[in-house]
Amino acid sequence: MTITIRAGGPGDAPLILSLLDSAVEWLVSRGRTRQWGTEPWSRSEKAVAMVRKYATEGTPYFAEVDGVPAATLTLTDGPGGYLAPADEPERYVHLLATDRRFKGLGAGSALLAHAAEETRRAGVDLLRVDCYAGDDGKLVGYYERNGFDRTESFTVGEDAWPGQLLARRVLRG
Numbered sequence: 001m002t003i004t005i006r007a008g009g010p011g012d013a014p015l016i017l018s019l020l021d022s023a024v025e026w027l028v029s030r031g032r033t034r035q036w037g038t039e040p041w042s043r044s045e046k047a048v049a050m051v052r053k054y055a056t057e058g059t060p061y062f063a064e065v066d067g068v069p070a071a072t073l074t075l076t077d078g079p080g081g082y083l084a085p086a087d088e089p090e091r092y093v094h095l096l097a098t099d100r101r102f103k104g105l106g107a108g109s110a111l112l113a114h115a116a117e118e119t120r121r122a123g124v125d126l127l128r129v130d131c132y133a134g135d136d137g138k139l140v141g142y143y144e145r146n147g148f149d150r151t152e153s154f155t156v157g158e159d160a161w162p163g164q165l166l167a168r169r170v171l172r173g
Contacts, residue, residue: 001065003107005114008060008072013052016060017042019072019097020051026100034161035132035139050080054094061114063107071098071107075115079130082156083165086126091119093129112146116170125171130154133164140164 008015021040028038041047054060058076062069073096078085080094093115098108119127131139133153140150148166155162 001105003070003105003110004064004067005110006062006064008055008062010052010056012060012062013048013055014042015062015069016051016055016072016074016095016097017048019069019099020047020095022099022101023097032135034134034159051095058092058094059118061111061118063111063114065102065105065107068102069099070102070105071096071111073097073108073111073115075118079128083130083154086128088126089124090126090128091115091122091124093127096129108142109146112143116147116168120170123171125169127168127170128165130163130165132162134162140166 021042024036024040027033027035041051054074054076058074060072060074063071074094076092076094078090079092093112096108096111116127129143129148131143133140143166144150148168150164151167152165153163154165
């Protein structure tokens with residue numbers, strides 16, 4: 001098995017959406033519906049618009065396992081509108097999703113390592129990400145195992161969606 005990382009662009013929005021749909025299907029099958037809802041993202045105009053926006057304003061990356069897209073994330077210069085930007089230059093991870101057929105192969109971790117390297121290459125020290133912090137907290141733990149530290153908890157929307165902001169310094173030892 002070989003994992004390769006490739007950069008994408010706005011034309012990859014349908015691929016990003018298919019990977020997100022796969023993740024939603026897996027989450028729903030496990031009764032974990034608060035993270036990303038119960039419906040495929042590709043059926044939501046709001047979600048499709050958000051994916052297109054990030055893919056246009058940032059750079060999508062894909063981890064491919066033996067040439068098959070297995071995971072994605074998009075790297076931008078700042079968070080979505082529900083969080084304040086940092087008071088220094090930063091890169092921000094959005095929409096990390098793995099096709100569950102590739103669970104446990106390290107595709108997501110390879111993408112996060114690549115995001116850290118791209119951030120370092122740009123001469124930027126701060127890489128941030130936010131994630132769902134509900135249920136058993138395993139997603140927060142995943143980011144911590146990939147070199148991120150918790151910085152602040154937050155909630156979004158009327159249903160008080162629980163989130164966790166995490167950060168990683170990439171230029172310092």
